[in-house]
Amino acid sequence: MRSTTRRTELARAAERYERSRRNNAEAELVPGEDITTSNRFLASLPGESLQRLRPHFHPLDLPLRMVLFEMGDPAEHVFFMARGMTSLLIRLEDGALLEVGVVGREGAVGLAALMGARSAPHTGMIQIPGKGARIEAGILRDEMLRSAGVLDPVLRWTQALNAQVSQTAACNAHHTLQERLARWLLMAHDRAEDDALPLTQDFLSMMLGVRRAGVTVAANVLQQAGAISYRRGRIAVLDRSGLEEVSCECYAMVTRQIRALLADDGIAEPGSNAIVGINRPPR
Amino acid sequence: MRSTTRRTELARAAERYERSRRNNAEAELVPGEDITTSNRFLASLPGESLQRLRPHFHPLDLPLRMVLFEMGDPAEHVFFMARGMTSLLIRLEDGALLEVGVVGREGAVGLAALMGARSAPHTGMIQIPGKGARIEAGILRDEMLRSAGVLDPVLRWTQALNAQVSQTAACNAHHTLQERLARWLLMAHDRAEDDALPLTQDFLSMMLGVRRAGVTVAANVLQQAGAISYRRGRIAVLDRSGLEEVSCECYAMVTRQIRALLADDGIAEPGSNAIVGINRPPR
DNA sequence: TCCGGTCGGTACAGTTCCGCACGAAAGCCG
DNA sequence: CGGCTTTCGTGCGGAACTGTACCGACCGGA
Numbered sequence: 001m002r003s004t005t006r007r008t009e010l011a012r013a014a015e016r017y018e019r020s021r022r023n024n025a026e027a028e029l030v031p032g033e034d035i036t037t038s039n040r041f042l043a044s045l046p047g048e049s050l051q052r053l054r055p056h057f058h059p060l061d062l063p064l065r066m067v068l069f070e071m072g073d074p075a076e077h078v079f080f081m082a083r084g085m086t087s088l089l090i091r092l093e094d095g096a097l098l099e100v101g102v103v104g105r106e107g108a109v110g111l112a113a114l115m116g117a118r119s120a121p122h123t124g125m126i127q128i129p130g131k132g133a134r135i136e137a138g139i140l141r142d143e144m145l146r147s148a149g150v151l152d153p154v155l156r157w158t159q160a161l162n163a164q165v166s167q168t169a170a171c172n173a174h175h176t177l178q179e180r181l182a183r184w185l186l187m188a189h190d191r192a193e194d195d196a197l198p199l200t201q202d203f204l205s206m207m208l209g210v211r212r213a214g215v216t217v218a219a220n221v222l223q224q225a226g227a228i229s230y231r232r233g234r235i236a237v238l239d240r241s242g243l244e245e246v247s248c249e250c251y252a253m254v255t256r257q258i259r260a261l262l263a264d265d266g267i268a269e270p271g272s273n274a275i276v277g278i279n280r281p282p283r
Numbered sequence: 284m285r286s287t288t289r290r291t292e293l294a295r296a297a298e299r300y301e302r303s304r305r306n307n308a309e310a311e312l313v314p315g316e317d318i319t320t321s322n323r324f325l326a327s328l329p330g331e332s333l334q335r336l337r338p339h340f341h342p343l344d345l346p347l348r349m350v351l352f353e354m355g356d357p358a359e360h361v362f363f364m365a366r367g368m369t370s371l372l373i374r375l376e377d378g379a380l381l382e383v384g385v386v387g388r389e390g391a392v393g394l395a396a397l398m399g400a401r402s403a404p405h406t407g408m409i410q411i412p413g414k415g416a417r418i419e420a421g422i423l424r425d426e427m428l429r430s431a432g433v434l435d436p437v438l439r440w441t442q443a444l445n446a447q448v449s450q451t452a453a454c455n456a457h458h459t460l461q462e463r464l465a466r467w468l469l470m471a472h473d474r475a476e477d478d479a480l481p482l483t484q485d486f487l488s489m490m491l492g493v494r495r496a497g498v499t500v501a502a503n504v505l506q507q508a509g510a511i512s513y514r515r516g517r518i519a520v521l522d523r524s525g526l527e528e529v530s531c532e533c534y535a536m537v538t539r540q541i542r543a544l545l546a547d548d549g550i551a552e553p554g555s556n557a558i559v560g561i562n563r564p565p566r
Numbered sequence: 567t568c569c570g571g572t573c574g575g576t577a578c579a580g581t582t583c584c585g586c587a588c589g590a591a592a593g594c595c596g
Numbered sequence: 597c598g599g600c601t602t603t604c605g606t607g608c609g610g611a612a613c614t615g616t617a618c619c620g621a622c623c624g625g626a
Contacts, residue, residue, distance in 0.1 A: 090450060090453035093532045098452070101449075117442050121442070148428060159400050165383075165448050166371070169373070169381070170375060172455040
């Protein structure tokens with residue numbers, strides 16, 4: 001833990017990315033791809049509500065490192081991913097960005113806008129590129145107030161995210177870099193469709209709140225053990241169960257709670273286990 | 284950050300407290316004290332809803348270190364404090380307890396039970412003794428689904444807590460023990476009615492996830508500076524602005540967000556600033 | 567093909583915090 | 597009052613991580 005100002009080339013790189021990629025998000029979804037079925041949160045909403053909401057979704061291309069919103073900005077939209085992963089980050093005064101949670105197609109990003117927050121409590125940044133959509137917060141909020149079938153998933157996902165952030169808070173205080181790195185890779189791998197993740201050690205170090213050199217050492221240990229393989233901005237997961245052994249308990253705890261809150265959903269198709277798990281099957 | 288098993292006398296002491304104090308909470312509120320006016324969350328609910336809820340509150344004495352609920356237990360009640368402070372804790376596999384958030388009379392404890400969670404995501408422990416009440420989650424949930432005037436504060440407080448936990452996660456990863464200790468004392472002082480807090484360094488060390496000896500050193504620095512005075516389980520705040528200087532930015536950030544989410548509440552008495560601040564006036 | 571920027575590996579001194587341990591003083595209880 | 601427990605102060609070696617720096621390898625673009 002340090003409190004000195006940190007302005008490495010990595011942090012500056014992140015800001016460059018942010019500025020350059022910002023507001024160029026107005027790309028088209030793949031034709032025929034429907035966010036209301038690809039995103040599991042939306043898929044759990046009642047058909048009647050989806051009918052009303054569907055015209056209001058704005059498709060988005062979600063390139064690596066795009067910033068969906070910045071901590072402190074007015075909270076105007078809610079985002080949904082069909083593929084990929086978003087990091088929820090806290091920006092500290094010295095410019096450091098620290099990850100407190102991740103969201104994939106199992107959830108929603110920016111629900112704070114529905115909860116009465118004027119400004120976003122996090123910065124949302126794409127860590128695994130994909131596709132998605134956004135909707136104006138007011139429209140979704142109206143539908144939520146109108147339909148218990150919308151309110152219920154909102155509350156459940158909020159709860160799941162809260163549990164994840166809580167576990168992260170404890171994890172940051174108590175677990176080693178090695179354990180937290182393994183946990184992060186598992187969570188990202190769950191939400192990726194590829195075993196190869198587009199990640200530099202530099203960005204990983206920012207997410208975890210440690211030095212880039214520290215990640216190099218920890219990642220090498222995992223590579224020596226055969227759990228991952230690293231190559232210039234691409235990290236491949238080779239052995240999930242190996243990672244699970246190295247990882248701290250927080251991975252299992254968070255995954256279990258997310259599954260419980262999504263699987264309990266009475267709206268899930270009966271007899272289907274599609275809601276169970278995140279992207280990948282339970283094991 | 285460590286990952287070795289830790290079973291100090293302190294952790295064992297906590298467990299003793301928990302067992303002994305558990306389930307002896309069925310004491311009476313001071314006659315004439317009404318939880319629906321003392322607790323700011325409840326005070327912001329519409330009178331009509333309070334009318335219906337009032338018969339269902341069960342008054343509670345909240346002695347130091349009482350455990351309201353244990354992480355993983357079925358989530359059955361929501362708790363409200365008229366005075367005092369509750370810590371929300373994560374229990375890790377090695378028995379460590381780590382604080383991820385605090386709640387006083389400005390909020391509610393255990394809202395997860397309203398959000399569809401089957402089991403509590405935190406352990407709730409009284410850190411500043413006081414009085415309060417609990418209500419069955421089902422009753423409050425029904426009222427929430429019936430009245431937007433109840434739903435709105437629930438969403439707002441959930442959001443405020445989420446922001447607090449997020450900031451804590453970043454803080455744990457990035458700020459020094461010294462900074463975090465000052466922050467904790469400020470947050471506790473905001474929620475106490477006395478300048479003297481009933482805290483041992485042992486418990487403080489658990490909350491912050493560090494060694495007891497580490498707290499001794501950091502607390503001594505604050506004492507030398509005249510910011511606090513320590514005496515066998517009682518710590519007195521002498522100089523708030525001194526603490527604010529030592530504390531990290533997280534104190535100001537969290538306090539600001541809580542105030543914004545509570546003050547925005549359209550239900551607050553017009554012309555009153557009673558909702559602003561937590562227990563103490565803004566300055 | 568060469569150049570410049572990015573990325574990953576390595577090293578080293580310094581700092582913070584850990585685990586452990588011991589001791590002194592304060593307070594409680596018989 | 598005397599013993600016991602709790603609480604706090606302190607010291608020491610070690611582990612984890614920091615800040616900084618340098619270097620080689622890789623990669624894209626001119």
